[in-house]
Amino acid sequence: MLEIRDLSKSYGAVAALSSVSFSAERGMVTALLGENGAGKSTLVKILSGLVVPTNGGIFLDGRPIDTTTPDRAKKSGVAVVQQEISVLPNLTVAENFMLSARFGLLRRAKAAAECRGYLDRLGLNNVDANRPTGSLTVGERQLVEIARLLAQDAQVLVLDEPTAALGDRDIALVHQAVRRLAAEGKVVLYITHRLNELDEICEHGIVLRNGRLADSFATSEASIGRVIHAMIGRELDELYPPVAENAISSAESSLVLSGLQTAALHGPVDLEIRPGEIVATSGQIGSGFVEPLRAAAGMATVASGDMRLFGKPYAPRNHFERCAAGVAYCSEDRQLDGFFPDRPVWESLSAPALAASGLWGVANAKRLRRGIDRVADRMTISPNYRGRAVRALSGGNAQKVSIGKWLSSDPRLLLVEEPTRGVDVGARAEVYRLIRDLADQGLSVLFASTDLDEVLGFGERVAIFHNRRHVTTLPTASLTRDGLATWITHGSQHG
Amino acid sequence: MAANMAEGAGTPIVVDGETPGVSGRWGGWMQTIAPIAPIVVIFVLAAASVPGFVSGPNLIAVVQASAITGIAAIGAAAITIVGKFVSLAIEQQAVTLAYVFTAMLMVGQSLTAAIAVTLVAAILLGAVQGYLVSRGLNPIVATLAFGSALYGSVVLLSDNRTITLRQNPVAWLGGGTSWGVPNQAIVFLVLLVIGTLFLSRTRLGRQLVLTGANPKAAELIGIPVRKLVVIAYVLAAMGSALVAILVVGQVSQASSNMFDGLTIDVVAAILVGGIAIQGGEGQLWRAGVGALILTMLSNVMLLLGLDAGVRLLLKGALAAAVLLTMTVMKGRGR
Numbered sequence: 001m002l003e004i005r006d007l008s009k010s011y012g013a014v015a016a017l018s019s020v021s022f023s024a025e026r027g028m029v030t031a032l033l034g035e036n037g038a039g040k041s042t043l044v045k046i047l048s049g050l051v052v053p054t055n056g057g058i059f060l061d062g063r064p065i066d067t068t069t070p071d072r073a074k075k076s077g078v079a080v081v082q083q084e085i086s087v088l089p090n091l092t093v094a095e096n097f098m099l100s101a102r103f104g105l106l107r108r109a110k111a112a113a114e115c116r117g118y119l120d121r122l123g124l125n126n127v128d129a130n131r132p133t134g135s136l137t138v139g140e141r142q143l144v145e146i147a148r149l150l151a152q153d154a155q156v157l158v159l160d161e162p163t164a165a166l167g168d169r170d171i172a173l174v175h176q177a178v179r180r181l182a183a184e185g186k187v188v189l190y191i192t193h194r195l196n197e198l199d200e201i202c203e204h205g206i207v208l209r210n211g212r213l214a215d216s217f218a219t220s221e222a223s224i225g226r227v228i229h230a231m232i233g234r235e236l237d238e239l240y241p242p243v244a245e246n247a248i249s250s251a252e253s254s255l256v257l258s259g260l261q262t263a264a265l266h267g268p269v270d271l272e273i274r275p276g277e278i279v280a281t282s283g284q285i286g287s288g289f290v291e292p293l294r295a296a297a298g299m300a301t302v303a304s305g306d307m308r309l310f311g312k313p314y315a316p317r318n319h320f321e322r323c324a325a326g327v328a329y330c331s332e333d334r335q336l337d338g339f340f341p342d343r344p345v346w347e348s349l350s351a352p353a354l355a356a357s358g359l360w361g362v363a364n365a366k367r368l369r370r371g372i373d374r375v376a377d378r379m380t381i382s383p384n385y386r387g388r389a390v391r392a393l394s395g396g397n398a399q400k401v402s403i404g405k406w407l408s409s410d411p412r413l414l415l416v417e418e419p420t421r422g423v424d425v426g427a428r429a430e431v432y433r434l435i436r437d438l439a440d441q442g443l444s445v446l447f448a449s450t451d452l453d454e455v456l457g458f459g460e461r462v463a464i465f466h467n468r469r470h471v472t473t474l475p476t477a478s479l480t481r482d483g484l485a486t487w488i489t490h491g492s493q494h495g
Numbered sequence: 496m497a498a499n500m501a502e503g504a505g506t507p508i509v510v511d512g513e514t515p516g517v518s519g520r521w522g523g524w525m526q527t528i529a530p531i532a533p534i535v536v537i538f539v540l541a542a543a544s545v546p547g548f549v550s551g552p553n554l555i556a557v558v559q560a561s562a563i564t565g566i567a568a569i570g571a572a573a574i575t576i577v578g579k580f581v582s583l584a585i586e587q588q589a590v591t592l593a594y595v596f597t598a599m600l601m602v603g604q605s606l607t608a609a610i611a612v613t614l615v616a617a618i619l620l621g622a623v624q625g626y627l628v629s630r631g632l633n634p635i636v637a638t639l640a641f642g643s644a645l646y647g648s649v650v651l652l653s654d655n656r657t658i659t660l661r662q663n664p665v666a667w668l669g670g671g672t673s674w675g676v677p678n679q680a681i682v683f684l685v686l687l688v689i690g691t692l693f694l695s696r697t698r699l700g701r702q703l704v705l706t707g708a709n710p711k712a713a714e715l716i717g718i719p720v721r722k723l724v725v726i727a728y729v730l731a732a733m734g735s736a737l738v739a740i741l742v743v744g745q746v747s748q749a750s751s752n753m754f755d756g757l758t759i760d761v762v763a764a765i766l767v768g769g770i771a772i773q774g775g776e777g778q779l780w781r782a783g784v785g786a787l788i789l790t791m792l793s794n795v796m797l798l799l800g801l802d803a804g805v806r807l808l809l810k811g812a813l814a815a816a817v818l819l820t821m822t823v824m825k826g827r828g829r
Contacts, residue, residue, distance in 0.1 A: 323717025337711035355717040363698040
């Protein structure tokens with residue numbers, strides 16, 4: 001049993017963690033929940049030896065363990081799978097395994113044979129240990145990382161959002177692996193933002209809020225409402241905003257894809273989006289569901305078929321041409337390319353407007369700044385923070401900046417990949433509302449998502465992809481979660 | 496739902512409690528004044544210990560001497576700010592442009608024509624480097640190779656001769672003074688002001704800064720990143736052109752070794768002034784301040800009668816110390 005007793009960590013006057021105590025049983029999967037900034041990452045950093053607590057202790061089976069450095073944490077039997085996948089893409093799977101062995105020569109055949117067993121245990125039977133890790137899917141890489149921990153014979157496994165970047169099939173694989181780890185009698189701490197994972201694989205739940213323990217429960221007894229309440233400290237009765245009744249409806253389509261085909265697709269895509277409409281594309285990772293967005297963003301070469309934007313032929317060759325046509329795009333990795341982390345918030349928010357104004361001429365900083373106040377108000381970003389670096393914002397607010405910045409240039413079509421990946425539940429509702437508000441004013445939104453609940457709750461229609469083909473487009477109101485899952489995994493209505 | 500919306504709208508934004516900026520306000524303040532501190536320290540030490548340092552003529556000489564490095568550095572800072580490190584071809588392009596300018600005057604062209612041709616040549620030199628770098632070539636390798644090839648061709652074409660002007664129409668600019676202040680120094684200060692305004696008050700300037708701050712994000716919002724890289728190199732070459740014209744005005748000749756060491760001085764000035772080498776840092780005055788610090792240091796060492804070797808060593812040590820300080824402070828800010 002892992003016990004956390006009275007653990008605190010403060011940075012100057014800021015308490016990141018205050019007197020948190022809980023225990024996690026061997027043989028169980030314990031979910032660790034909380035919004036961004038609730039103290040989860042501090043706890044993980046303490047467990048992995050990256051941060052030394054100000055106060056308190058960690059006990060494994062009643063004995064105190066030393067996690068003051070990463071090395072000592074590892075020796076104490078604590079292993080952490082970080083959110084960012086840390087397998088090295090240029091090395092083979094076996095070589096990645098050998099990285100944790102510090103001494104001795106690398107013998108490829110032996111290494112491959114050794115890691116085979118661990119790979120098989122995680123369901124990676126079809127992955128050759130001598131393949132470069134970079135050629136695996138993101139999901140497979142995540143599993144290789146977990147397999148590497150298995151090899152280290154860790155007693156406490158901390159998994160930091162292992163499924164955040166995965167499609168459904170890979171999620172099932174990871175879940176299977178996690179259950180197996182628990183069944184082997186290990187302590188498993190499972191951090192997730194996907195609340196449906198609670199029922200799926202976790203027996204016990206711990207909720208942190210503002211650095212304190214907010215709730216602790218057996219998942220079989222806790223309702224989603226109770227969990228959300230513990231996480232955000234208030235009720236969240238409506239995650240997905242409703243479609244406005246007086247929404248602008250127009251006969252003219254904003255974006256029409258007809259017979260569109262790209263190199264990554266095996267069949268044509270036909271899709272039509274009207275102003276004010278929010279349309280999803282969904283499928284498993286690698287099913288080609290992101291291709292329509294990439295083509296419309298000018299990032300995928302159109303092999304055949306064509307795109308029309310408000311009736312006019314539209315074929316952007318790069319981001320500059322896309323922006324000039326009034327089309328906004330947010331990649332899935334917005335932490336990387338969604339804002340300017342070291343510059344003030346207002347600069348990121350006004351950047352699309354600045355870019356749209358061209359290269360030549362005077363830029364009035366005051367006017368740019370005033371121009372974004374309207375935008376920032378709408379995104380509930382307090383005036384005090386508009387002059388501070390984006391880096392200083394919490395994760396959810398940084399996400400709001402990365403999507404909301406497009407408001408400043410008044411786009412006609414918004415393309416978003418995975419709109420709420422890595423966004424906690426409170427900020428998620430705000431991101432949805434922000435986009436919904438824009439749509440209600442006539443913006444067309446096309447988003448790609450592997451999160452089935454999000455597709456059903458937030459999209460009005462969904463274009464489903466399977467095996468690199470666009471199989472159908474359905475109104476989400478007529479779909480159940482299971483129905484959508486069947487479509488996505490089988491490419492048809494029936495399994 | 497309406498109630499929920501109202502409640503949600505009031506959600507306060509929180510600073511991420513898990514990564515607080517420990518250094519906070521004072522770290523930022525320290526980082527701002529850090530580049531000025533050495534000036535003050537060197538000045539006070541020199542005034543106290545070096546005879547003749549605070550005399551008017553010497554101080555004017557310091558500003559004059561820093562002007563050339565400073566002007567070249569202000570231009571080159573555009574490259575640093577856009578996130579492409581620097582051009583290592585600065586002295587070679589300055590030499591080339593000095594030859595172009597002098598040769599134009601020697602063959603009897605008017606001053607206007609000579610300046611125009613020099614600027615056009617500068618645009619070409621900058622655009623070629625900028626094009627190479629914007630296509631993904633490593634800026635260090637590309638500009639080093641370019642500078643070397645350029646220098647080789649100039650030496651070849653000029654037969655490595657020094658060419659001298661019999662009549663120098665820019666002597667007043669390069670060597671003259673206005674109200675007792677060297678004109679070179681005035682050009683330096685004016686350029687510093689123009690450059691600062693350019694970065695904060697023009698669309699081009701602000702987009703240069705954003706591109707350096709995060710090129711991926713800049714590209715996604717429709718900033719023509721490649722074009723901006725080319726423009727940054729052109730601006731740097733224009734700085735070199737100005738330097739070439741000023742020095743030709745001062746010495747009435749062009750020779751292949753007239754700018755020896757300029758590139759390294761410019762890089763050092765940019766670093767010592769505290770412009771972030773990874774780009775996205777928009778304070779151009781830092782390049783000027785860096786040039787001043789370096790020149791002041793050289794001047795003091797010269798007055799103290801130190802060997803050339805010792806002077807170089809100390810200059811290098813200063814650049815290293817400033818870099819280290821900045822890195823440490825950045826690390827603490829995380």
